[in-house]
Amino acid sequence: MLNRETLVNLILAAxxxxxxxMANAFGQPxxxxxxxxxxxxxxxxxxxxxALGLGGLVSFGHAAFFGIGxxxxxxxxxxxxxxxxxxxxxxxxxxMPLIWLVAMxxxxxVGLLIGLISLRTSGVYFIMITLAFAQMVYYFAISWxxxxxxxxxxxxxxxxxxxxxxxxxxxxxxxxxxxxxxALGLFVLIRxxxxxxxxxxxxxxxxxVATVGIAPYRIRLTAFAISAALTGLAGALFADLNRFVSPSxxxxxxxxxxxxxxxxxxxxxxxxxxxxxxxFVIFEYVLGGLTxxxxxxxxxxxxxxxxxxxxGLLGLLAGKARHG
Amino acid sequence: MAExxxxxxxxxxxxxxxxxxxxxxxxxxPGEIHALIGPNGAGxxxxxxxxxxxxxxxxxxxxxxxxxxxxxxxxxxxxxxxGRTFQVSSLTxxxxxxxxVMLAVQAQQGSSFRFxxxxxxxxxxxxxxxxxxxxVGLQDRARIPAAELSHGERRQLEIAIALALSSKAFLLDEPxxxxxxxxxxxxxxxxxxxxxxxxILLVEHDMDAVFALADRISVLVxxxxxxxxxxxxxxxxxxxxxxxxxxxx
Numbered sequence: 075m076l077n078r079e080t081l082v083n084l085i086l087a088a089x090x091x092x093x094x095x096m097a098n099a100f101g102q103p104x105x106x107x108x109x110x111x112x113x114x115x116x117x118x119x120x121x122x123x124x125a126l127g128l129g130g131l132v133s134f135g136h137a138a139f140f141g142i143g144x145x146x147x148x149x150x151x152x153x154x155x156x157x158x159x160x161x162x163x164x165x166x167x168x169x170m171p172l173i174w175l176v177a178m179x180x181x182x183x184v185g186l187l188i189g190l191i192s193l194r195t196s197g198v199y200f201i202m203i204t205l206a207f208a209q210m211v212y213y214f215a216i217s218w219x220x221x222x223x224x225x226x227x228x229x230x231x232x233x234x235x236x237x238x239x240x241x242x243x244x245x246x247x248x249x250x251x252x253x254x255x256x257a258l259g260l261f262v263l264i265r266x267x268x269x270x271x272x273x274x275x276x277x278x279x280x281x282x283v284a285t286v287g288i289a290p291y292r293i294r295l296t297a298f299a300i301s302a303a304l305t306g307l308a309g310a311l312f313a314d315l316n317r318f319v320s321p322s323x324x325x326x327x328x329x330x331x332x333x334x335x336x337x338x339x340x341x342x343x344x345x346x347x348x349x350x351x352x353x354f355v356i357f358e359y360v361l362g363g364l365t366x367x368x369x370x371x372x373x374x375x376x377x378x379x380x381x382x383x384x385x386g387l388l389g390l391l392a393g394k395a396r397h398g
Numbered sequence: 399m400a401e402x403x404x405x406x407x408x409x410x411x412x413x414x415x416x417x418x419x420x421x422x423x424x425x426x427x428p429g430e431i432h433a434l435i436g437p438n439g440a441g442x443x444x445x446x447x448x449x450x451x452x453x454x455x456x457x458x459x460x461x462x463x464x465x466x467x468x469x470x471x472x473x474x475x476x477x478x479x480x481g482r483t484f485q486v487s488s489l490t491x492x493x494x495x496x497x498x499v500m501l502a503v504q505a506q507q508g509s510s511f512r513f514x515x516x517x518x519x520x521x522x523x524x525x526x527x528x529x530x531x532x533x534v535g536l537q538d539r540a541r542i543p544a545a546e547l548s549h550g551e552r553r554q555l556e557i558a559i560a561l562a563l564s565s566k567a568f569l570l571d572e573p574x575x576x577x578x579x580x581x582x583x584x585x586x587x588x589x590x591x592x593x594x595x596x597x598i599l600l601v602e603h604d605m606d607a608v609f610a611l612a613d614r615i616s617v618l619v620x621x622x623x624x625x626x627x628x629x630x631x632x633x634x635x636x637x638x639x640x641x642x643x644x645x646x647x
Contacts, residue, residue, distance in 0.1 A: 267512055274492075282490055285450070286505040293510060
């Protein structure tokens, strides 16, 4: 039998698929692009949800991984286009699967390094240290002229995926959607596994986890690296969506936005990031059409969520989270 | 004489000018219940922290089954077989009683770095965890989140977790605290049977329980062990009477 949360999840997944397909059928590619944005932001936030939702690690630096993924895509595509070798004689590539792999590896590795130091702290210090690391990456990107510096880097032709015309908005949407679904599947597996149990237990009671003989630090570090890799993957897709990468992907606003998505949707919930990303993009589009100061109203909504609906949209629709 | 399972020798711990643990030596032999008593502020908690690894002693050694564990972290000591319960229950509140025990079983079985197999379909975890819950009488409460269990049930759950770790030695920090008379009596009976599994270092305020259970008692006052002996010896010891028991015994 389906429980309520599964039902809500299925409906959300179906909506995200149906809306752009219908928009496409009616010749409205703009809405397809909007839906693609939702899918990519949801993927980025799903990465963060692993660390923040399951592990209780409030990272205020996930923009670093998002931007690193974006730059991985941008840099590889630039070299593929120009034909200049990248490093050690290796050339760039415009093949998405390869780009994704590189984006995840680099973001995961940087996540591992940042986590190695940051996870020795907790609470406010953890928030601040992750922010500081992300800002370091941000300023590095700004001051590095080789790839556009402050002006960013354009991707002239969207990267390719075998058997699909990625320039068609609906094709690119379907690719992003499929990646999101795979990532959500991975989230489910990890959440239900031994590793996920240890991670969630460490969020609830670190002393208890150590007392049964599991060192929380290693569990958290692994989760942080996986989380970074997923957010990096989203960054690579985001770069391809906009065909443009700029340091703004690395800025602390982006880190904040990812946290906002999770809070709006429901912290630690499987479909929290998707619900949050959908709400966010809809607000941005609807309120943004009415007023330039739409973020003020978003702020009010966030305030309302935190005060009166702490489970976010998923909490409202599907009730309290349940652990087996 | 059998080798002690847990052996503290000459442990010293100071906080500034305060010597919280003052050359404490004590041991726990196979099959025994060794009670550690002492008035408030005697340094019992500090000593427990040093045994578990949350505090590091300034000097002295701690051995578990012959192995020096004095320099290891909390998780490593647990893995080597030190099972403890807390004065104030320490559980994962959102998890069911069953999942609380399953966490211990998974730790005991080895790696927690398994990312795909769902724990709720892992019979090796569930069966053993249910068996542990049955031993403490919580089998009917297996699916209840730890946060919703009663005080006494949480105590039982902590013991089930310690059991699941196949501990070589139990360190029970005031297991009777907050239990009603009925609960205390039942728990006393249970602890009596628990010693078959592994010896118990019992820190307890409830003198009825201590006198009923303990094979030996050590009395800690101002960080020092002023006496160690059988229940009768401790009852008769004049130093203990003045320092701690007063007119109670």
